[in-house]
Amino acid sequence: MSIANMIEQMAEEAKKASRQLRRIERPQKDAALESMAARLMDRQAEIIKENQRDLNAAKEAGLSAAMIDRLTLNEKVIREMAEGLREVATLPDPVGQVTGMWVRPNGLQVGRVRIPLGVIGFIYESRPNVTVDAAALCLKSGNAVILKGGSEAIHSNLILAKLLAEALIETGLPAKAVQVVPTTDREAVKIMIGLDNYLDVIIPRGGEGLIRFVAEHSRVPVLKHYKGVCHIFVDESADLETALNVCFNAKVQRPGVCNAMETLLVHERIAPEFLPAMAERFREAGVEIRGCTKTIELVPEAKPAGEEDWPAEFLDLILAVKVVPGMQEALDHIERYGSNHTEAIITRDYQNARSFLAAVDSSVVLVNASTRFNDGNQLGLGAEIGINTSKLHAFGPMGLEELTTTKFIVYGQGQIRI
Amino acid sequence: MSIANMIEQMAEEAKKASRQLRRIERPQKDAALESMAARLMDRQAEIIKENQRDLNAAKEAGLSAAMIDRLTLNEKVIREMAEGLREVATLPDPVGQVTGMWVRPNGLQVGRVRIPLGVIGFIYESRPNVTVDAAALCLKSGNAVILKGGSEAIHSNLILAKLLAEALIETGLPAKAVQVVPTTDREAVKIMIGLDNYLDVIIPRGGEGLIRFVAEHSRVPVLKHYKGVCHIFVDESADLETALNVCFNAKVQRPGVCNAMETLLVHERIAPEFLPAMAERFREAGVEIRGCTKTIELVPEAKPAGEEDWPAEFLDLILAVKVVPGMQEALDHIERYGSNHTEAIITRDYQNARSFLAAVDSSVVLVNASTRFNDGNQLGLGAEIGINTSKLHAFGPMGLEELTTTKFIVYGQGQIRI
Numbered sequence: 100m101s102i103a104n105m106i107e108q109m110a111e112e113a114k115k116a117s118r119q120l121r122r123i124e125r126p127q128k129d130a131a132l133e134s135m136a137a138r139l140m141d142r143q144a145e146i147i148k149e150n151q152r153d154l155n156a157a158k159e160a161g162l163s164a165a166m167i168d169r170l171t172l173n174e175k176v177i178r179e180m181a182e183g184l185r186e187v188a189t190l191p192d193p194v195g196q197v198t199g200m201w202v203r204p205n206g207l208q209v210g211r212v213r214i215p216l217g218v219i220g221f222i223y224e225s226r227p228n229v230t231v232d233a234a235a236l237c238l239k240s241g242n243a244v245i246l247k248g249g250s251e252a253i254h255s256n257l258i259l260a261k262l263l264a265e266a267l268i269e270t271g272l273p274a275k276a277v278q279v280v281p282t283t284d285r286e287a288v289k290i291m292i293g294l295d296n297y298l299d300v301i302i303p304r305g306g307e308g309l310i311r312f313v314a315e316h317s318r319v320p321v322l323k324h325y326k327g328v329c330h331i332f333v334d335e336s337a338d339l340e341t342a343l344n345v346c347f348n349a350k351v352q353r354p355g356v357c358n359a360m361e362t363l364l365v366h367e368r369i370a371p372e373f374l375p376a377m378a379e380r381f382r383e384a385g386v387e388i389r390g391c392t393k394t395i396e397l398v399p400e401a402k403p404a405g406e407e408d409w410p411a412e413f414l415d416l417i418l419a420v421k422v423v424p425g426m427q428e429a430l431d432h433i434e435r436y437g438s439n440h441t442e443a444i445i446t447r448d449y450q451n452a453r454s455f456l457a458a459v460d461s462s463v464v465l466v467n468a469s470t471r472f473n474d475g476n477q478l479g480l481g482a483e484i485g486i487n488t489s490k491l492h493a494f495g496p497m498g499l500e501e502l503t504t505t506k507f508i509v510y511g512q513g514q515i516r517i
Numbered sequence: 518m519s520i521a522n523m524i525e526q527m528a529e530e531a532k533k534a535s536r537q538l539r540r541i542e543r544p545q546k547d548a549a550l551e552s553m554a555a556r557l558m559d560r561q562a563e564i565i566k567e568n569q570r571d572l573n574a575a576k577e578a579g580l581s582a583a584m585i586d587r588l589t590l591n592e593k594v595i596r597e598m599a600e601g602l603r604e605v606a607t608l609p610d611p612v613g614q615v616t617g618m619w620v621r622p623n624g625l626q627v628g629r630v631r632i633p634l635g636v637i638g639f640i641y642e643s644r645p646n647v648t649v650d651a652a653a654l655c656l657k658s659g660n661a662v663i664l665k666g667g668s669e670a671i672h673s674n675l676i677l678a679k680l681l682a683e684a685l686i687e688t689g690l691p692a693k694a695v696q697v698v699p700t701t702d703r704e705a706v707k708i709m710i711g712l713d714n715y716l717d718v719i720i721p722r723g724g725e726g727l728i729r730f731v732a733e734h735s736r737v738p739v740l741k742h743y744k745g746v747c748h749i750f751v752d753e754s755a756d757l758e759t760a761l762n763v764c765f766n767a768k769v770q771r772p773g774v775c776n777a778m779e780t781l782l783v784h785e786r787i788a789p790e791f792l793p794a795m796a797e798r799f800r801e802a803g804v805e806i807r808g809c810t811k812t813i814e815l816v817p818e819a820k821p822a823g824e825e826d827w828p829a830e831f832l833d834l835i836l837a838v839k840v841v842p843g844m845q846e847a848l849d850h851i852e853r854y855g856s857n858h859t860e861a862i863i864t865r866d867y868q869n870a871r872s873f874l875a876a877v878d879s880s881v882v883l884v885n886a887s888t889r890f891n892d893g894n895q896l897g898l899g900a901e902i903g904i905n906t907s908k909l910h911a912f913g914p915m916g917l918e919e920l921t922t923t924k925f926i927v928y929g930q931g932q933i934r935i
Binding site: 118121122195201203207209214216217295299300314315318320321322338340341344345347348349352353434452456457458460461462463464465466467468469471472473477478479489490491492493494495496504505506507508509510511512513514515516 | 536539540619621625627632634635713717718732733736738739740756758759762763765766767770771852870874875876878879880881882883884885886887889890891895896897907908909910911912913914922923924925926927928929930931932933934
């Protein structure tokens with residue numbers, strides 16, 4: 100069978116499964132999640148054995164130590180995956196929630212009720228634990244999912260898929276609700292994103308190259324973000340200690356992720372006091388600063404920033420720093436170079452806090468808190484399947500509710516349109 | 518200037534305007550809508566004169582009387598457009614509404630607030646009054662809009678755009694918030710749907726050909742429906758009078774629209790009583806029936822339905838009729854041939870009503886009411902820019918709220934991620 104035929108058949112089966120899943124109630128879905136968790140714990144040896152095949156191939160291919168670390172499934176990672184499944188089981192089921200109901204003058208009772216999206220295509224790179232996380236979120240929200248992972252994790256993903264399918268069957272759910280594409284051929288991605296008659300949405304997660312490819316070629320709607328160029332603006336009135344702590348956390352706590360700070364904007368009145376102290380803390384953590392002329396005057400060891408540094412997502416211990424004459428210039432800079440992902444202001448000024456929250460067109464806008472909080476768990480969504488910086492459907496982190504839509508239900512008593 | 522350059526410049530200006538519009542408060546938007554309404558009433562002569570140019574061209578091109586009727590702007594239509602503008606002014610402004618706010622264990626106060634989508638590309642055919650309706654909804658929801666109407670309405674659309682822009686300027690709003698593409702070249706559509714760096718969403722309205730073209734080629738997310746193949750299922754327990762009235766209304770009241778009934782499914786136990794009576798009412802209204810074998814037994818004048826009739830959107834006084842052994846077969850038929858648009862059940866059975874509402878995967882599902890109620894005004898959204906049958910963003914009729922998205926706002930006091 101050709102790859103095209105195989106993928107189309109998977110999609111057709113996913114659609115059939117989604118039709119059943121739509122009407123499954125919470126207890127059965129939670130039972131499946133619990134069964135998946137138990138199975139991962141019981142069958143660790145098998146998982147580790149299959150993962151070892153991926154690790155051997157990765158070592159042969161000369162992948163970096165960091166990549167191999169991300170690929171590794173050991174007892175600790177497997178326990179975390181099982182805990183993740185159990186956590187999703189404890190979350191409320193969004194399906195069937197009535198988000199509003201009202202009565203029209205003619206007596207029609209009109210309501211909106213949450214329903215699953217249908218079939219989700221999830222395309223991602225490395226980290227095999229994402230396979231389990233994504234499957235759990237899709238299942239709990241009543242969606243069927245087709246998972247296309249990275250080629251380096253193929254054996255790990257296939258054994259995980261096998262165990263998940265066993266749990267589905269055991270608990271009376273359609274086995275095709277969760278499917279892993281059993282090939283490393285990139286052709287599979289091209290085929291998935293053309294199947295708009297079966298798939299309702301594509302969620303790509305990975306490098307900018309993968310995401311741009313999917314976004315440019317997909318006929319299925321795509322929820323995605325290309326990159327996170329996150330800014331913090333330290334306002335004139337900022338509390339110095341808050342500014343130092345929040346900026347340090349946003350840059351250093353985990354520099355390789357999309358919600359880390361990439362550019363620091365500093366009001367010129369506070370810069371002489373703030374920037375040298377900030378630079379000292381960054382120096383100790385090994386952060387390289389690339390600054391504007393005024394920054395370099397205050398932080399002599401800083402390198403001069405080039406035009407390419409302002410829109411850059413460094414994903415590393417590198418930070419672009421610019422001194423600005425006021426908040427308007429900070430807003431203009433964010434509008435020009437930002438990625439609509441996450442921005443924060445550090446301020447003690449009530450009006451500036453309000454204005455910044457209103458003016459910044461990003462999925463998460465914070466006052467006096469770290470950009471690292473743009474995350475479904477941290478914001479209280481319970482879990483997260485990804486972050487969307489397109490405005491459609493769900494702007495920002497997407498949890499269970501964001502994997503649903505609403506339909507209208509109407510209770511009548513013979514009403515006709517006049 | 519090439520068409521590509523012209524459209525891109527319009528898009529860039531729209532984006533700039535949207536940045537201003539985002540922060541405009543309700544009174545100013547409502548004042549602009551009022552000013553637009555007054556201007557349409559005051560400048561009727563100009564509008565009618567420009568419309569006459571389109572009408573002359575239409576007559577020369579030999580357009581049908583129905584097409585010419587749709588194209589005509591007379592005193593009555595202009596008054597209705599002005600009333601439409603004033604109605605939108607009375608609707609609540611969705612922008613700035615906080616749809617939820619909660620506190621995290623670390624003290625972060627997290628909220629979701631409604632914001633405009635940004636720039637909307639609206640691509641439509643004929644009816645110049647749609648130009649005014651769409652402009653009003655986009656403006657009220659804080660969005661800039663680029664309108665690409667049908668070539669046969671170009672002069673009408675341009676004079677309307679001119680008057681709307683004058684009203685924007687008079688009330689201190691950016692003139693580029695509402696722009697009409699000043700060309701009939703279809704190339705303009707191709708260029709618009711490629712501008713994903715400026716446009717946030719494309720809403721196409723018109724024939725299936727236009728919509729398929731846009732959906733298949735757009736890099737900007739598209740909200741659309743291809744067609745409405747709407748079903749009514751008359752259950753065994755249906756009240757006969759209700760079934761007759763609702764089905765008659767759904768087929769006959771306005772057969773040329775997307776929420777008219779196209780296929781009638783009848784439970785075999787009620788068919789002998791219901792179908793002959795229904796056929797008699799349809800006969801008087803000139804409805805042609807294309808039925809299954811059992812239908813023809815009960816309604817001898819019916820023509821035999823072919824396989825091509827089940828997925829057909831007739832948009833005319835033609836109805837496909839099928840007798841089914843039970844609700845499950847009705848649901849299967851809808852799943853196979855339906856368009857996820859609108860379906861209704863006529864029943865007196867409590868459990869069947871609930872099951873139908875839950876099982877049918879359409880944007881509006883009704884019990885004992887006409888499919889013709891799938892309409893933003895009728896369902897209480899206040900107004901409607903279109904109906905979306907993709908699951909993403911807003912499934913079903915889209916009003917002002919559906920032209921917005923939400924962003925997260927976070928009030929902190931120095932919180933960092935641990």
